[in-house]
Amino acid sequence: IFPPELRFAFLKFFNRIFHLFSSYCYFDITEIDGVNTNELYNAVQLYLSSSVSIAGNRLSLTRAVNSSSITFGLSNNDSIVDTFNNVTVLWEHVVTQRQTQTFAWRPLPEEKRGFTLRIKKRDKALILSSYLDYIMERANEIRRKNQDRLLYTNSRGGSLDSRGHPWESVPFKHPSTFETLAMDPVKKQQIIDDLKDFAEGQMFYQKTGRAWKRGYLLYGPPGTGKSSMIAAMANHLGYDIYDLELTEVHSNSELRKLLMKTSSKSIIVIEDIDCSINLTNRKKNSNATTQRSYYDMETRPGTGSGEESGSERIFVFTTNHIDKLDPALLRSGRMDMHIHMSYCDFPSLKILLKNYWGYEEEDVDDDVLKEMERVVEKAEMTPADVSEALIKNRRDKDRAVRELLEDLKSRGDGNVKDGKLRGQSGNLTELEIVEEEEKRAIDSQNEEEDSDEEEIEVKDNICKD
Numbered sequence: 001i002f003p004p005e006l007r008f009a010f011l012k013f014f015n016r017i018f019h020l021f022s023s024y025c026y027f028d029i030t031e032i033d034g035v036n037t038n039e040l041y042n043a044v045q046l047y048l049s050s051s052v053s054i055a056g057n058r059l060s061l062t063r064a065v066n067s068s069s070i071t072f073g074l075s076n077n078d079s080i081v082d083t084f085n086n087v088t089v090l091w092e093h094v095v096t097q098r099q100t101q102t103f104a105w106r107p108l109p110e111e112k113r114g115f116t117l118r119i120k121k122r123d124k125a126l127i128l129s130s131y132l133d134y135i136m137e138r139a140n141e142i143r144r145k146n147q148d149r150l151l152y153t154n155s156r157g158g159s160l161d162s163r164g165h166p167w168e169s170v171p172f173k174h175p176s177t178f179e180t181l182a183m184d185p186v187k188k189q190q191i192i193d194d195l196k197d198f199a200e201g202q203m204f205y206q207k208t209g210r211a212w213k214r215g216y217l218l219y220g221p222p223g224t225g226k227s228s229m230i231a232a233m234a235n236h237l238g239y240d241i242y243d244l245e246l247t248e249v250h251s252n253s254e255l256r257k258l259l260m261k262t263s264s265k266s267i268i269v270i271e272d273i274d275c276s277i278n279l280t281n282r283k284k285n286s287n288a289t290t291q292r293s294y295y296d297m298e299t300r301p302g303t304g305s306g307e308e309s310g311s312e313r314i315f316v317f318t319t320n321h322i323d324k325l326d327p328a329l330l331r332s333g334r335m336d337m338h339i340h341m342s343y344c345d346f347p348s349l350k351i352l353l354k355n356y357w358g359y360e361e362e363d364v365d366d367d368v369l370k371e372m373e374r375v376v377e378k379a380e381m382t383p384a385d386v387s388e389a390l391i392k393n394r395r396d397k398d399r400a401v402r403e404l405l406e407d408l409k410s411r412g413d414g415n416v417k418d419g420k421l422r423g424q425s426g427n428l429t430e431l432e433i434v435e436e437e438e439k440r441a442i443d444s445q446n447e448e449e450d451s452d453e454e455e456i457e458v459k460d461n462i463c464k465d
């Protein structure tokens with residue numbers, strides 16, 4: 001009845017009035033912007049799939065290629081509430097049918113999808129840009145965590161692949177997590193907290209002008225979980241692992257190339273660092289410095305990947321013999337945390353019982369548990385040994401536990417008899433002497449570190465002034 005022009009004008013007018021009185025503003029984020037895919041759309045989708053307490057009763061599920069996890073999403077025309085900095089916003093997923101195209105170079109999907117964000121007008125300035133930044137950041141993180149990890153190795157001894165990369169990669173599927181890692185829970189939590197502070201510390205590193213890196217030294221006998229710890233770190237953070245085989249590196253420039261080709265948010269691992277040293281010492285001049293400088297080198301401006309403060313790297317070194325390490329390697333700034341992985345103690349034993357048998361503390365006979373607590377440290381069994389004992393009798397849990405206890409007892413008695421442990425007299429045994437020496441070596445390093453740190457602080461202050 002009305003001519004279309006009039007109808008349109010009326011609608012426009014009505015809309016304007018409506019918006020004038022509405023206390024909300026709306027932002028449309030369409031999936032396809034012109035012909036390009038809108039990155040923000042994907043980010044919002046990922047973000048909503050994880051961080052919002054999902055209350056909608058219809059969710060869509062997706063699983064990406066190369067991923068082992070499933071993500072939830074908002075179904076068509078559903079909405080969801082989110083809060084950011086105490087501001088509440090509403091997201092709506094809007095899906096409409098697209099008009100059929102007669103011809104297009106690149107056919108568009110039949111449905112037109114988009115998110116509409118509703119924010120109170122008075123909150124707009126407060127949060128909009130920081131909220132969107134936050135969403136992009138979270139989405140990247142989720143993307144990384146959903147993807148399977150990669151393990152890179154330099155076993156080709158310096159030769160490059162067809163694309164000029166010195167690293168070879170395979171999917172990394174180590175199941176170890178901090179939950180399954182058997183070690184003192186307090187120490188474990190310290191490490192988790194340290195990783196968290198580091199991963200979230202970009203601002204700190206930028207502000208202080210320090211390279212965004214952290215070094216961990218894991219030491220202890222074989223089978224105590226050093227490699228498992230590295231896997232747990234990678235799984236926890238969602239980082240890839242670069243397993244750097246130093247014996248395959250022939251020069252500093254080669255090492256530099258390798259380090260330059262590592263990506264940000266990765267863990268660079270150098271296992272058995274004491275063995276690498278023995279080997280490299282043979283060729284004195286070029287390589288004696290190698291083991292020390294790889295850690296420093298990567299972070300010097302101009303030698304890194306070119307995006308210094310934004311590129312985040314964790315170095316992990318492992319050794320069975322901390323006493324054989326070059327003292328300079330233990331010095332300030334090179335290792336931020338020394339982590340002693342040791343024989344199975346009672347808390348670790350309980351974790352292993354839970355891993356393998358699903359045992360909670362109350363499931364195991366009280367007397368057996370007490371007996372285990374009494375003997376486990378004397379037995380000096382590694383978590384690897386205990387794990388082995390636990391899976392030996394897969395079909396008979398009770399028997400497995402009984403046999404493990406017997407095993408612990410006999411080893412413990414043997415150790416006491418051989419005088420390997422602290423005897424009645426309180427004298428230190430051979431083993432403990434080694435441990436004491438390790439501790440002393442580290443303590444003296446720490447002291448040096450402290451004084452070095454003071455020096456750095458002074459320098460920092462001078463710079464500030």
Ligand SMILES: Nc1ncnc2c1ncn2[C@@H]1O[C@H](COP(=O)(O)OP(=O)(O)OP(=O)(O)O)[C@@H](O)[C@H]1O
Pocket residue numbers: 180181182183220221222223224225226227228229320341382383384385387
């Ligand atoms: N702390 C632990 N928590 C859980 N499982 C462990 C632990 N330590 C060892 N294990 C078990 O033993 C196996 C071997 O351990 P892992 O390779 O981590 O030891 P390692 O300290 O790296 O030894 P090496 O010095 O020989 O490299 C692991 O795959 C795991 O099943």
Ligand SMILES: [Mg+2]
Pocket residue numbers: 226227228271
């Ligand atoms: Mg190992």
